[in-house]
Structure formats: C-alpha cells, structure tokens
Amino acid sequence: MITLTVNDKAHEVEADPETPLLYVLRGELALNGAKFGCGLGQCGACTVLVDGVAVNSCVTPVGTLKGRRVVTLEGLGTTDRPGVLQQAFIDEQAAQCGYCIAGMIMRAQALLDRNPAPSDTEIRTHMEPNLCRCGTHVRILRAIQRASQALQRARKREAGR
Amino acid sequence: MRALKRSALKRSTLKRSMLKQSRPSRRGFLLGGGALIVSFSLPPRLGWAQEPTEQKLPGSLERNPKLDSWIRIDHRGTITVFTGKCELGQGIKTALIQVAAEELAVAPETIRLVTADTALTPNEGYTAGSHSMQDSGTAIRYAAAQARSLLIGAAAARLGIPHGRLKAQDGAVVTDDGRRLDYAALVKGELLHVTVDGQSHLTDPAHYRLIGTRAQRVDIPAKVSGGPAYVQDLRLPGMLHARVVRPPSYHATLLRVDVTAIAKMPGVRTVHRDGNYLAVIAEREYQAIAAMHALAAAAIWNETPTLPAPDEIFDWLASQPAQSVPVLTGSGGLSGSTKILEATYRRAYQMHASIGPSCAVAQFANGQLTVWTHSQGVFPLRAALAELVQLSSENVRCIQIDGSGCYGHNGADDAGADAALLAMALPGHPVRVQWMREQEHAWEPYGSAMITKVRASLGPDGRIVGWDYSVRSCTHATRAGPAGNLLPAWLIAHPKTPPPPRPLPLPEGGGHRNAAPLYSIPDARVAYELVPAMPLRVSALRSLGAYMNVFSIESFIDELARAAKADPVEFRLHHLDDPRAQAVIKMAAERFGWADYQRRQDHGRGFAFARYKNLAAYLALAAEVEVDRKQGHVRLKRAIATVDCGEAVNPDGIENQIEGGILQAASWTLRERVAFDRTRITSRNWNSYPILRFREIPDEVRVHVLNQSGTPFLGTGEAAQGPTAAAIANAIADATGARLRDIPLTLT
Numbered sequence: 011m012i013t014l015t016v017n018d019k020a021h022e023v024e025a026d027p028e029t030p031l032l033y034v035l036r037g038e039l040a041l042n043g044a045k046f047g048c049g050l051g052q053c054g055a056c057t058v059l060v061d062g063v064a065v066n067s068c069v070t071p072v073g074t075l076k077g078r079r080v081v082t083l084e085g086l087g088t089t090d091r092p093g094v095l096q097q098a099f100i101d102e103q104a105a106q107c108g109y110c111i112a113g114m115i116m117r118a119q120a121l122l123d124r125n126p127a128p129s130d131t132e133i134r135t136h137m138e139p140n141l142c143r144c145g146t147h148v149r150i151l152r153a154i155q156r157a158s159q160a161l162q163r164a165r166k167r168e169a170g171r
Numbered sequence: 172m173r174a175l176k177r178s179a180l181k182r183s184t185l186k187r188s189m190l191k192q193s194r195p196s197r198r199g200f201l202l203g204g205g206a207l208i209v210s211f212s213l214p215p216r217l218g219w220a221q222e223p224t225e226q227k228l229p230g231s232l233e234r235n236p237k238l239d240s241w242i243r244i245d246h247r248g249t250i251t252v253f254t255g256k257c258e259l260g261q262g263i264k265t266a267l268i269q270v271a272a273e274e275l276a277v278a279p280e281t282i283r284l285v286t287a288d289t290a291l292t293p294n295e296g297y298t299a300g301s302h303s304m305q306d307s308g309t310a311i312r313y314a315a316a317q318a319r320s321l322l323i324g325a326a327a328a329r330l331g332i333p334h335g336r337l338k339a340q341d342g343a344v345v346t347d348d349g350r351r352l353d354y355a356a357l358v359k360g361e362l363l364h365v366t367v368d369g370q371s372h373l374t375d376p377a378h379y380r381l382i383g384t385r386a387q388r389v390d391i392p393a394k395v396s397g398g399p400a401y402v403q404d405l406r407l408p409g410m411l412h413a414r415v416v417r418p419p420s421y422h423a424t425l426l427r428v429d430v431t432a433i434a435k436m437p438g439v440r441t442v443h444r445d446g447n448y449l450a451v452i453a454e455r456e457y458q459a460i461a462a463m464h465a466l467a468a469a470a471i472w473n474e475t476p477t478l479p480a481p482d483e484i485f486d487w488l489a490s491q492p493a494q495s496v497p498v499l500t501g502s503g504g505l506s507g508s509t510k511i512l513e514a515t516y517r518r519a520y521q522m523h524a525s526i527g528p529s530c531a532v533a534q535f536a537n538g539q540l541t542v543w544t545h546s547q548g549v550f551p552l553r554a555a556l557a558e559l560v561q562l563s564s565e566n567v568r569c570i571q572i573d574g575s576g577c578y579g580h581n582g583a584d585d586a587g588a589d590a591a592l593l594a595m596a597l598p599g600h601p602v603r604v605q606w607m608r609e610q611e612h613a614w615e616p617y618g619s620a621m622i623t624k625v626r627a628s629l630g631p632d633g634r635i636v637g638w639d640y641s642v643r644s645c646t647h648a649t650r651a652g653p654a655g656n657l658l659p660a661w662l663i664a665h666p667k668t669p670p671p672p673r674p675l676p677l678p679e680g681g682g683h684r685n686a687a688p689l690y691s692i693p694d695a696r697v698a699y700e701l702v703p704a705m706p707l708r709v710s711a712l713r714s715l716g717a718y719m720n721v722f723s724i725e726s727f728i729d730e731l732a733r734a735a736k737a738d739p740v741e742f743r744l745h746h747l748d749d750p751r752a753q754a755v756i757k758m759a760a761e762r763f764g765w766a767d768y769q770r771r772q773d774h775g776r777g778f779a780f781a782r783y784k785n786l787a788a789y790l791a792l793a794a795e796v797e798v799d800r801k802q803g804h805v806r807l808k809r810a811i812a813t814v815d816c817g818e819a820v821n822p823d824g825i826e827n828q829i830e831g832g833i834l835q836a837a838s839w840t841l842r843e844r845v846a847f848d849r850t851r852i853t854s855r856n857w858n859s860y861p862i863l864r865f866r867e868i869p870d871e872v873r874v875h876v877l878n879q880s881g882t883p884f885l886g887t888g889e890a891a892q893g894p895t896a897a898a899i900a901n902a903i904a905d906a907t908g909a910r911l912r913d914i915p916l917t918l919t
Contacts, residue, residue, distance in 0.1 A: 043397035048608040107260025107576030108394030145834025
C-alpha cells in the first residue's frame with residue numbers, strides 16, 4: 011500500500027512501487043489528464059507536477075513519491091471552471107487533436123509557477139521536451155503567453171489592494 | 172460599432188453554448204456519443220429503389236438520401252444530427268454543428284451530434300482526403316435546410332396561412348403576427364422521413380448567424396481539463412488490459428515461446444498465441460506491460476533480411492516493375508523551346524508518428540462484437556473485422572471515439588483488430604489494447620518513398636512550352652475493408668493476404684495526387700508508376716502523393732522561373748488562368764511583403780502554390796528560412812499562407828488546420844526519414860525518429876482565409892503539406908544557391 015498525494019488529496023493505492031506513476035493515475039485513480047505517449051520519457055504527454063517540478067509520469071516509479079505533492083491536469087481546474095492556463099488554451103483554441111495538450115499545460119504550469127513573466131525564448135526552451143504532432147506549437151506558445159499576462163494582471167490587482 | 176458588438180455577443184454566446192455542448196454525460200460517452208432515439212424506426216429499404224434519383228445528390232446524400240438518417244427531432248424538440256465522419260482533431264464536430272444550427276435556425280447548443288458509429292450514423296466511408304465538409308457538411312446542410320422548410324410547411328398547414336408569413340427562428344416556426352409553434356409540436360409522424368431532394372433553399376449568406384464565425388471548438392474544454400475525451404479514457408466495468416508482442420521484424424516467424432512463467436505473473440488472465448500473434452491480457456494495465464516484456468523476452472524468432480539496402484532504396488524503387496497510369500497524355504513536347512531543364516526529386520519513407528500510440532477497446536458478448544476505436548472509417552473497419560473474426564457484419568458494431576491525431580492511416584484499425592481478436596479470445600470481458608510507442612513507430616504503415624522526374628522547356632518568351640513528368644512510388648492505399656490489410660491478420664496461424672495494390676482513381680489519385688500541374692502548359696505528359704511491391708508497410712499519409720508532387724512541381728517551377736529570369740510569384744501568375752488561384756497567390760505575396768523583401772545574410776524566401784487534388788482548397792505560401800551553414804541547419808522562420816476553401820464555416824478551425832499543416836510539413840521536410848536496416852525498422856522511438864521541437868518553431872505563422880461565402884466547401888485539411896515543402900526548398904535555394912531535391916532536405 012502506497013500513500014500518494016494527488017491534487018491535494020491523499021490516496022492509498024495498491025501498486026508495486028516500481029509501477030510508473032502514470033498507470034496509477036490513469037488506472038487506480040481514474041484520472042484522464044496524464045496521457046500515455048511513449049513510456050520512455052521522450053514526448054511529455056504524461057507530464058505532471060511533483061513538488062512543482064514537471065516530470066514524465068511514465069518513467070517515475072510511484073514508490074519514490076511518498077510525502078511528495080503530485081498535481082495533474084485535473085488539479086488545475088475543471089471543464090466547467092478551467093484554471094488560468096486551461097482557459098488560455100481554450101481562448102487561443104490551442105489544440106488540434108489535443109492529445110499532447112495536457113502535458114503541455116502541466117509543463118507550462120511548472121514554468122509560470124516559478125516565473126510568471128517568462129520571455130518567448132524562455133518559454134520555448136522550457137517547452138522543448140514536449141512534442142506536438144499536429145503542429146499546434148504557435149498557438150501553444152500564444153496560450154502560455156496569454157496565461158502569463160493574466161497572472162501578471164492578477165498579481166497587480168493583488169498588490170494594488 | 173453596434174454590429175461589431177452584436178457579433179461579439181454572438182460569438183461569446185456561441186462559445187458558452189459550445190462549452191455546454193461539449194460535456195458528454197458518462198452514459199452518453201460510453202455509448203459513443205449518445206443514447207438511441209427510440210421514437211423512430213427505419214422502414215424497410217425496399218421502397219428506396221423506386222424513388223427518383225436522376226440527378227446526383229450533393230455530398231454524402233447520394234449514398235444516404237433519407238433526411239432522418241442525418242437529422243432527427245424528437246417529441247421534446249431535441250435535435251440530433253448524425254454524421255458518418257470522425258473527429259480527428261480537425262474540428263469537424265464544431266463545423267458540422269455550425270452548419271446544422273444555421274440551417275435549422277436554432278442555437279448550436281441545442282444540437283446533439285453523433286459521430287461515426289455503425290449502429291447509428293450514415294455510412295460515409297473514411298474520414299480522409301479533406302472530404303468531411305464536402306461530403307458530410309454538404310449533406311447535413313441540405314438535410315437541415317429541407318427539414319426547416321418541412322417544418323414551415325407543417326406550420327402553414329396547421330395554421331392555414333401561407334408560407335410567406337412564416338419563418339423558422341430559435342427552434343420554432345413563428346408567424347408574422349407573433350404566434351409560435353415549437354419544432355417539437357410540428358414533427359409528427361414521418362415528417363422528416365423523406366428523401367432529401369437537394370433543392371432546398373440554403374440560408375442566404377447575408378443572413379448567416381453562425382457560418383463564417385470563429386466558433387470555439389466543442390471538444391476542446393474536455394481535452395484541456397482531463398474530461399473523458401479519448402478512446403484511451405474509456406473505462407468499462409470489468410475491463411481487462413491487453414498488450415501485444417510483435418515480431419521484431421516484418422517477416423519474422425515465432426520459433427518457440429515458453430509461456431508457463433508468464434501465465435503465472437500477477438494479474439495475468441491469459442497469454443494468447445495464434446501463429447506469430449502473441450498477446451497478454453491482465454487485470455491492470457501495468458501488469459499487462461510487465462507480462463508483455465516477459466513474453467517478448469521469452470519469444471524466440473527467426474528473422475531474415477527482407478528489406479532493400481537503406482542507402483540504395485531509391486535505386487531499388489527505380490528498378491522495380493511498375494504499373495503505369497497515364498495522368499496527362501500530351502507528348503511532353505520539348506520542341507520549339509530555347510531552354511530545357513530537368514530534375515529528379517526524392518522523398519524518404521516518412522511516418523504518421525501519432526503522439527498517442529493506437530488504442531482500442533472491444534467486447535464480445537451475446538454473439539455481438541463491439542469495438543470502440545479511433546479508426547477513420549468505422550464501416551470499412553466493421554467489414555474487415557467481421558471477415559477477420561468470422562462474424563456477420565450485423566454482429567459487429569464499431570464506434571468511433573477520438574484518439575490522438577492520425578494524419579492518415581496509422582495503427583488505429585490494426586489496434587481495433589487486436590482488440591477484436593483478444594475480446595473473442597476472452598468472451599464477456601471488455602478488453603483494452605494499447606500499443607506501445609515502439610509498436611506504433613515500427614508497425615504503422617508509412618508514407619511511401621517516392622521519386623519524381625521532370626523535364627520542361629521554356630519558349631523564347633519565357634513561358635513553359637512542354638512538360639514531361641513522372642512520379643513513382645509504392646501504394647498509398649492499404650486501408651482496411653479487406654481483412655488482409657489488417658496487420659494482426661498477417662500474424663495469426665491462418666493469415667489473410669493483403670489484396671494487390673491498385674492505383675486510387677483519378678481525379679483524386681493516390682501517388683499521382685496533384686501530379687498534373689495546374690499551370691497552363693501547351694503540351695504536358697504526366698504518368699504515375701505504381702510499384703506493387705512494398706518491403707516497408709505503406710499506406711495513406713496526410714495528402715498522399717500530393718506532398719511529393721507539389722514539392723516537385725513547385726520546386727521545379729522555381730527553377731524554371733530562375734532560368735527565365737522571372738520573379739517566382741510573377742512567373743506563377745503568368746501561367747495561371749484561374750482567378751481564385753491568382754487571388755491566393757497575390758494575397759500571400761502581399762501579406763508576406765514579397766515585393767519589398769529585404770535580403771539578409773543567411774536568409775532566403777520561397778514561394779509555393781497548389782490547389783489540393785486540383786479540385787479542393789487553393790493555398791499559396793510564402794516562407795522565409797534561416798540557414799546555419801556551419802551546422803547544416805535550416806529553420807523555417809516565417810510562413811505566411813492564404814487559403815481559399817470556398818465557404819469557410821469556422822475560419823479559426825481552418826487557420827488551425829493550416830498552421831498545423833505547415834508545421835507538420837516543415838517537420839517532414841526538414842527532419843524526417845524512417846530508418847531501417849536489411850531486416851528491421853530502426854526508427855522505434857522519438858530519438859530514432861526526431862520531429863520538430865519548440866525551439867525550431869517559426870517566429871511567425873500566419874494564415875489568411877479568403878472566404879467565398881455562398882460557394883461549395885472545398886476540402887482544406889491537407890492543403891498545406893505540399894506547398895510548405897516547396898516553399899522551404901525554394902527559400903533554401905534563395906538563401907544559399909543550393910537546390911535541395913531530396914526530402915528530408917539536408918544542407919551538407
């Protein structure tokens with residue numbers, strides 16, 4: 011039995027500690043966000059946050075995650091109440107098949123959490139590990155910039171209070 | 172200002188409504204998009220033959236002429252629209268809802284759309300060839316317009332007032348004195364059970380509320396928030412997880428395998444062997460993966476080198492016997508010319524390389540096989556699966572659910588076949604098969620290697636006089652329909668043989684798609700040489716032969732323009748009569764700033780144009796590249812495209828498709844080649860088959876849609892592939908003076 015904190019909820023899961031986190035998220039916890047893309051840590055479709063860092067859940071053994079905070083796409087918002095990045099992806103219509111998008115959003119979230127105002131070059135460099143096959147890159151970059159602007163506006167409002 | 176505000180309001184309403192529309196209920200999702208409407212029953216097909224069909228009906232109506240096979244309205248007024256096409260990430264659901272809602276005079280959120288399902292929807296073949304709007308969009312539009320007019324007619328009869336005093340509005344027929352009859356009250360009996368006559372009055376473009384507006388896609392909210400959106404997300408009660416173990420190479424045979432230890436592994440329900448076909452079924456997904464690895468390690472295969480030498484692949488292709496298909500039958504006449512040019516272009520095998528490997532779920536219960544699949548064609552797949560598992564077609568149902576983007580014939584159908592075989596082996600249980608990355612890379616059918624040869628002559632006036640062109644490739648069409656085209660069918664103990672390849676018919680063609688130049692050339696000969704052999708598995712990759720043919724033609728046009736000392740844009744315009752072709756070229760050149768382009772060190776510009784299939788969307792593209800001569804590296808820096816796809820239903824969806832097409836084609840053109848040795852495919856993951864990444868993405872990609880309101884839909888989704896390749900090659904030639912003719916383009 012492994013205790014896992016996912017999206018601020020503790021879960022007791024029965025799994026071999028070697029099992030990659032991805033299969034626990036999708037199988038045991040029935041979360042759709044993280045996607046199976048390669049199982050090799052090469053494409054980023056399975057990206058989630060572990061203690062705020064973007065990791066490939068397909069190559070992260072669940073046994074290494076005791077006491078650490080896992081956040082998946084579901085942790086950022088819902089279909090009815092999307093989070094800032096999710097809303098930015100909707101506003102920019104930054105998806106075609108959308109299969110890579112969950113991973114894109116999670117990797118971008120790790121960047122914006124650390125640096126809410128990244129430059130275009132910083133965004134591109136940070137997003138480099140994630141692959142998109144539909145060619146939606148330009149919209150993805152725009153969506154990340156849009157979310158960054160929304161976060162900065164929110165911070166200004168906070169500061170102004 | 173008011174108009175602007177109003178349209179903004181409309182857009183936001185549409186956005187909200189589509190958000191709402193996109194939330195499938197759990198039950199709806201499991202049923203593949205919706206519950207059955209039971210208040211309606213199909214009458215026997217007997218009557219159909221007697222109905223008049225002198226005139227060809229528009230779009231897919233020709234094959235499915237009954238109005239209520241497309242649109243049904245139940246007694247509560249719920250409108251359900253049925254399409255035989257699939258959502259592949261191209262946004263077809265949203266565009267079809269826009270079209271139906273426009274003609275039915277309802278808000279888009281009131282429409283429920285059911286996509287490809289052999290039990291529910293019309294048979295529209297494959298979702299391929301940029302046909303969805305032409306086929307399904309047209310059919311739904313005429314069906315919806317006729318439904319509107321039938322509803323108005325019913326209201327007129329009910330109220331005893333002339334049609335002229337009635338109009339359809341917000342799901343009701345309203346009179347000029349304010350009375351209102353809801354559609355629900357009007358759809359009595361068999362009102363919509365009629366043949367669509369194709370004569371309906373379509374909504375006047377001046378009165379469009381939805382067509383031509385930038386609608387937000389109905390499927391995106393779930394896809395960005397982890398809602399159930401993909402076949403991979405399907406979780407049926409009691410579902411088991413399967414993995415297949417493929418042979419290490421195409422023709423390897425299984426010598427022996429001891430499965431005793433594997434059958435005892437945790438969670439393993441069965442180890443399935445049928446000839447060279449190996450699979451495991453387990454309770455949990457990772458248990459299936461562990462068992463798959465063990466099974467792969469236990470299997471001893473006999474392999475033989477059956478592939479051509481990779482560095483001689485084009486010699487192999489050139490020397491193979493081929494079936495010759497004439498495309499244009501001029502003499503190719505090169506007399507009376509002042510200059511003759513010739514060139515040969517080559518393209519390596521390339522793959523679809525979907526981000527999500529193929530997946531399917533199947534269940535065999537009570538004599539009925541149900542397969543949930545991201546196939547592009549559920550009806551042809553049903554036929555293939557029925558043949559494979561020896562059931563009659565009526566006992567097989569295929570339901571399409573979104574998958575990862577496919578860009579043509581990838582592993583989707585094969586995974587459906589895997590799921591079907593394994594569900595038959597373990598009746599009662601839903602069985603989910605997920606391919607591994609290596610399996611998708613190594614076993615999907617690739618886009619064929621190709622060779623084109625062209626010779627053309629210029630007259631003294633700098634115009635093209637003669638043109639002699641040939642294109643040679645393996646087939647571009649090995650889709651299911653026949654079970655022999657399914658990969659698992661080759662591996663089982665009683666294998667099925669693939670039918671011999673045949674050229675896809677013109678005007679669309681396969682390897683010869685877009686082989687005929689659209690330019691006015693007095694004497695042109697064009698031929699396709701189809702090589703029936705296929706040492707590497709091949710089939711339809713987005714745009715088929717058009718990618719290579721347009722690359723070749725548009726590169727060569729650039730070479731001819733240089734030889735004629737003409738500007739490449741002007742040279743194209745001089746050789747084109749079609750005003751729509753001229754318009755996209757002029758607009759792309761203008762938006763790019765072609766006329767006053769400032770040349771910079773290590774930069775170059777290139778132009779290309781094509782009309783997809785010579786009958787669908789027109790697309791012109793101007794590109795700028797940056798070259799790093801030391802590293803031999805080329806980056807597409809700017810791409811400015813103009814597209815005319817006839818009636819543009821969702822301009823944002825079109826822009827998204829074209830932007831994506833440009834970036835995908837840039838990746839093909841600059842990076843991609845399937846690697847193999849004499850025995851095995853060696854491109855088995857993203858390291859051995861690299862694609863474009865974020866740092867290589869252009870600084871600017873812009874697409875302008877030249878909307879032709881009130882004209883037929885022209886297929887768009889594949890229009891950018893060929894022009895992108897040529898524009899890049901032409902820009903490299905402009906930057907470096909080097910003419911690269913082999914894809915992937917490599918500066919040495």
